[in-house]
Amino acid sequence: MDIRVLRYFMAVTREESISGAAESLHMTQPTLSRQLMDLEEEIGKKLLIRGNRRITLTEEGMLLRKRAAEILDLVDKTEAELTAPNEEVSGDIYIGSGETDAMRLIARAATDLQKTCPNICYHLYSGNADDVIERLDKGLLDFGVLIEPADMKKYDYIRIPATDTWGLLMPKDCPLAAREFILPEDIRELPLITSRQTTVSNEFSGWLKKDFGKLNIVATYNLVYNASLMVEEGLGYALCLDKLVNTSEHSRLCFRPLRPKMEAHLDIVWKKYQVFSGAADRFLSKVQEAFHSTI
Template identity: 60%
Template sequence: MEIRLLRYFIAVANHQSISAAAKYLHLSQPTLSRQLSDLESELGTPLFIRGNRKITLTTEGLFLLTKAKEIVRLVDKTEANFNQPTEIISGEIYIGGGETEAIRFIAEALKDLIQKHPDVQFHLYSGNADDIADKLDSGLLDFGIVIEPTDKQKYDFLQLPATDTWGVLMRKDSPLAKKEFIQPTDLIDKPLLISRQTTVDNEMTGWFGQDVKSLNIAGTYNLLYNAAIMVEEDLGYALCLDKLINTSGNSNLCFKPLNPRLKANLNIIWKKHQVFSHAAIKFLEQIRDNIEKCNRTE
């Protein structure tokens, strides 16, 4: 399967029209139609439902679209980092992470790096630890910011000089809002919203002293912003990290830490034996320098 054909396929899927895609690709319509037919023959399945006004994707076409975009992004990422003058540090850095205050440390390192090498560009991806690991493993990300523990067999890592505090996001008119901190017995019968991240389940199982899945799980979330809206609409209590949702001023929400305290250390991770671009190497050097500075000031 040629990359060129995948680019053609993505263009048709985006435009929902062979004629519009052909114009965008600077191809004749018959040429593009033939190329798409060849792709369907190669895969042995129809990818499009050809209507009078627009083209839609079959189930197989939707699956291919997701994979094709990942493949093309990986090819573009690889080519961009090879096609750079060796005397100039430039290129792209791909970083993934969940919602955490520690991203400020990453932002400071990027700012320091770009001041020295202004041709470096960065790309951020938000997701939980499982999402980040998948994209690291497939080569779509250079680095990931994740909560400990880290799989030390698969990844190299540095511990960041930052910790997050676990607690509960709730409405200010909740009965639990009057408490200074939240204990396991406070939540046993409450509807809970928890992260889908597998390592969080393990941490919470230890804190509760019982399997999280045995609790009253009202729902799960990937990133906290939408979950906070569910909390505001009184659908449950969200187990989450502090400082991610604004609970000051006119907010209807408040955050209460857990007791016993549950802290989350954070690591920046990358695949073992990873071959980095010049930009990624410099970024990692900057992270190390900034960590050393933080350690010296403590």
């Protein structure tokens, strides 16, 4: 499968027409059509449904679009690393993370490194642990920030010198807002909005002393901002980490920590035997220096 043809395919999915894609690629429409038919013949699957007004994708075409995007991202990332000038540290660093206030420490390390390496560019990807791990394993990220517990067999890591606190996000005018903390029995009948992270349910089952799946879960989230809008509109109460949603004086929401206290430790991780670019290697050294000095 030719990388060049994958770029042609992605142009067609973007423009939703052969003619529009051919124009953007500066090639003739018959040439582009022939390349796409050859691709379908090579794969043995129909990828495109050619309508009168626009191109749509078959189920196989949608899968190829997802995989092609990942492949082309990795190709572009590799080319950028190999062609970076040797005389100075420059290039791109890709970091994936869930929502956590501990990203402030990553940001401080990046800001400190920028003083001596101003030509490094950082690309941030937000998602839950499953999303970050998938992109790490595919080589699309240099580093990931994971909330414990996480399976570390495939990774090297440094523990971030910070912890996040689990609690309940709720409207300020609800009865529970008068509490200083939230007990297991307080949430067992509440409509709850919970994280989709796969490891979270096991941890909460231990805290609740009952099966997490038996709670009244009305919605799930992978990024908490949208969950906070659901809380504001009265759908339910969000189990989430502190300091991620505005709960200041002018907010309609408040956060109350759980009791017994539930804290989440965090790690910055990378694949074992990873071959880093000069920029990523320098960044890791800066993180090690910054984090070890605070332990």
